[in-house]
Amino acid sequence: SQQGEEDPQALSIQEGENATMNCSYKTSINNLQWYRQNSGRGLVHLILIRSNEREKHSGRLRVTLDTSKKSSSLLITASRAADTASYFCATDAGSNFGNEKLTFGTGTRLTIIP
Amino acid sequence: NAGVTQTPKFQVLKTGQSMTLQCAQDMNHEYMSWYRQDPGMGLRLIHYSVGAGITDQGEVPNGYNVSRSTTEDFPLRLLSAAPSQTSVYFCASSYSGHGRILNTEAFFGQGTRLTVV
Numbered sequence: 241s242q243q244g245e246e247d248p249q250a251l252s253i254q255e256g257e258n259a260t261m262n263c264s265y266k267t268s269i270n271n272l273q274w275y276r277q278n279s280g281r282g283l284v285h286l287i288l289i290r291s292n293e294r295e296k297h298s299g300r301l302r303v304t305l306d307t308s309k310k311s312s313s314l315l316i317t318a319s320r321a322a323d324t325a326s327y328f329c330a331t332d333a334g335s336n337f338g339n340e341k342l343t344f345g346t347g348t349r350l351t352i353i354p
Numbered sequence: 355n356a357g358v359t360q361t362p363k364f365q366v367l368k369t370g371q372s373m374t375l376q377c378a379q380d381m382n383h384e385y386m387s388w389y390r391q392d393p394g395m396g397l398r399l400i401h402y403s404v405g406a407g408i409t410d411q412g413e414v415p416n417g418y419n420v421s422r423s424t425t426e427d428f429p430l431r432l433l434s435a436a437p438s439q440t441s442v443y444f445c446a447s448s449y450s451g452h453g454r455i456l457n458t459e460a461f462f463g464q465g466t467r468l469t470v471v
Binding site: 273285 | 402444
């Protein structure tokens with residue numbers, strides 16, 4: 241079964257609005273990452289947040305992590321048409337040294353309406 | 355740097371045929387992995403490698419073989435293709451350094467779209 245689950249599965253907003261998507265995971269982690277995938281392309285890394293961090297910013301991206309609730313959120317501010325893509329969270333949950341696995345969620349499909 | 359290169363980009367196979375999906379990276383990354391992506395399923399880990407000569411199974415390894423004879427290359431072999439293996443396959447690599455391998459970002463190839471008929 242998937243380690244991470246994104247919510248919502250799909251999101252449509254007007255250009256200029258903020259977009260928030262959430263990720264829940266099942267077991268303890270060392271870090272959590274967010275990736276973007278444009279249609280038909282490979283995944284591109286957006287941001288990594290470690291388990292001892294609560295919030296991280298990168299440009300228009302803001303990521304929060306709540307390890308007590310096993311959840312993370314990705315906020316994209318002032319959305320643009322180019323932000324239309326699928327967004328995935330990924331965790332190293334279940335890994336130990338020598339047995340590292342990066343496990344992805346099912347993704348949120350974000351559509352920005354011009 | 356070319357990053358992670360996957361070949362071919364598209365492939366159609368008949369049931370029972372075998373083939374190898376190629377993956378090469380030029381970043382000297384120790385960690386490499388293969389995923390398959392199906393609609394509504396996200397990415398599922400097939401096999402991964404923490405360095406040359408070392409491979410291990412992921413979530414969905416059945417029907418696939420891998421080997422890692424060099425740092426640069428990590429081919430994925432389909433032994434006897436089945437329609438259930440119709441999917442988009444992604445190869446990824448990461449730098450491991452001296453710490454935990456998954457503390458850094460993964461770089462992905464552009465994918466191989468495989469159809470088994």
